[in-house]
Amino acid sequence: MNTAQTVETQVSELRQIAKEIRRKSLEIIHRAGSGHPGGSLSAADIMTALYFGVMRYDSKNPKDPNRDRFVMSKGHATGVFYSVLSRAGYFADEDLVSYRKIGSKLNLSGHPHPKTPGVEIATGSLGQGLSVAHGIALAARLDNSDYKVYVLMGDGELQEGQVWEAAMSASKFNTNNLIAIVDFNKVAQDNITKDLKDIEPLEDKWRSFGWDVQRIDGHDMNQVYKALTLPLDETKPRVIIADTIKGKGVSFMEGKTSWHGVAPSDEDYEKALKELA
Amino acid sequence: MKDGATRDGYGACLEEIGANPKIVVLDAGVSDSTRSKKFGDKYPDRFFNMGISEGDMVCTAAGLATTGKVAFATGFACFLLGRTMDQTLVSVAYSNTNVKLVGTHSGLAVGEDGPTAQMIVDLAYTRAIPNMTVIQPADYEEAVQATKALVDHFGPVYMRLGRPKVKGIYDSSYKFQIGKGNVVKQGEKVVIFATGGMVQESMEAMKLLESDNINPTLVNISTIKPIDSELIVEQARKNGAVVTAEDHNIIGGLGDAVLEVLSDNDVTVPIRRLGVRDTFAETGSLKELYFKYGLSAQHIENTVRSLLK
Incomplete structure (x- = not known):
C-alpha cells in the first residue's frame, strides 16, 4: 500500500472505532445514571484519533517517561475519556461498572483524577488544563524528550481568563510540542456559547496570541487525523479548532443544552444505540 | 546566627541547591522581591517567569511536577493564594502534585502597602486544604533549612515567608524538621x-x-x-x-x-x-x-x- 492508502485504511478504521466509543460512552453514562453525554459525543472523533491513531503510549506502562501526554481540560467528558482509556488497555471494560460509583477502586469519578491509570492530572474546574499541559511540555524540553502534549478544551471553557494567560505563556516560551484542541461544539451548560458570551473570532484570537492555528471539521475523521499528525511548527504552539456538534451521532441530542449533563433514560438509550448501530 | 528576612533565606538556599536538575522555579513577575531571581540568574533554563498570572503559574508548576520535577511556585502571598484557590485545590492538592507554593510578603509585616498587600487569611485557608503541608519559618536560617527540606518532601506545601529582616534565632547547629516544633x-x-x-x-x-x-x-x-x-x-x-x-x-x-x-x-x-x-x-x-x-x-x-x- 502507498502512504495515501495507508492513511485511508487507518481513517476508515478510526471511523469504526469512533462509533464504538460513542456507544460505550452512552453505555457507561446510562448505567451510571448521571454524566455528560453531549460533550462526550462531540469529542468522540478527536479522542478516537488521538488514542488509536496518533499518540505514543504503552498502556501497560502508563508512567513511561517518553509517552505522549493527554490532558482532558474539559473534565466533565469522562464518558468518552474513560471509554477510550479502557479500550486502549489502561484498565478493563469491567472496571467501567464503577464509573461514578462510590468506592470506585480506580477512582472513576465524574471528573478525572490521576489515580486512574492514564490520567495525568485532576480536572473538572474549567480553564486549568492548558496551563498544566504547558508545564508538562516545558518539562519535555528540560529532559530532552520528544514527547508531545495534547490538551482538549471545550468552547465554553475558553471564556475562562486563565486559558488566555496560558496562551500567552506558551507563546512566550515557544512551546511547540504543545497541541491544544478546541472541541467547538457551540453549546455550553446554560445556553449556546455564542449567546452566553461569544468567543469568536476564535482563529484571530489564537493567532494574535502567537499560535499556529488549524481549523477543521471535528467529525471528519480524515481532517481530524491529518490535523493531529501535522508536523510541529518550529516555534509556535498549535491549536486545532475543531468544529463539532454537541451530542453528535444521536439526532435528539444534537445541539441541545438539555443534554449537557443528563443521563439518557432506558428508552432514550435504546433509541440512541439504534442510531449509532 | 544570621539576621535576615525569611524570603532572603529562601532565595539563598535555592541558589545554593539549585544544581539539582529536579528543581524548577516559577514566579509571577515579582522575582526580584521574592528572591527567586537568585535561582533564575544562575539556572535560567529551569526558571520560568510566568508574568502576572498566578493561576497559570500554579497550574504550569503542577504540570511540571507530574514529570518528576519539584516545582517551586513563588509569588506574593496575597496574590499567590488569593488568586489561585481553585488551581491550588484541583491541580495541586487534589491531584497531589509535588508543588511548593511559596508566598512572600505575608501578614501585616508588609506594612505601608496596606490591606490589599497584607495577607492575613492564608494559614486558615491552606490549613483547610487536604494533602497540604503548611510551613512558616521564623528566621533566615530556618527558611534556608525549610527550603532544603521541601526538596526531599513529596507533596503539596505552602511556605509562608516575610518581607522584613528578622534577628537570627538559629545557627547552623539547628535541625529543622517538617512537623516538629x-x-x-x-x-x-x-x-x-x-x-x-x-x-x-x-x-x-x-x-x-x-x-x-x-x-x-x-x-x-x-x-x-x-x-x-x-x-x-x-x-x-x-x-x-x-x-x-x-x-x-x-x-x-x-x-x-x-x-x-x-x-x-x-x-x-x-x-x-x-x-x-x-x-x-x-x-x-x-x-x-x-x-x-x-x-x-x-x-x-x-x-x-x-x-x-
Missing part, C-alpha cells in the same frame, strides 16, 4: 506558641518580662500543618497556661490550630490567642501596625502577665 527557651508557668515573625516579637516580650523574674516558655511552631500535637500538649500541661501569637487573622490560623490540639487531647488550661482581631488593618509601618492591631511585644508581655495574676 522547637522549644526556643524552656521556662515555666506560661508557654507561648508563636510562628513566623512573632517568634521574634515573643523574644522581645520575654526580655521585658525577665526583669520581673517572669520566664515563660517559648515554642516556635514552624510547621502549622501537620502540627506538632505531642509537643503542644506536653508544653501546655507542663506550663499550665498558653499564649499563641501570629501575624494572621485570629480565625483559622495558629491559635485555632493549637486550640484544636488541646481540645482533642482534653487539655483544659487558660489560653489567650494573639492575632489580628478579624478586621482589615490599614497602612503604616510594621511597628505601628503591630502595636495598633495587638501583635507587638508589649501585647505579648501584657498577655503573659494577665495569665499569671
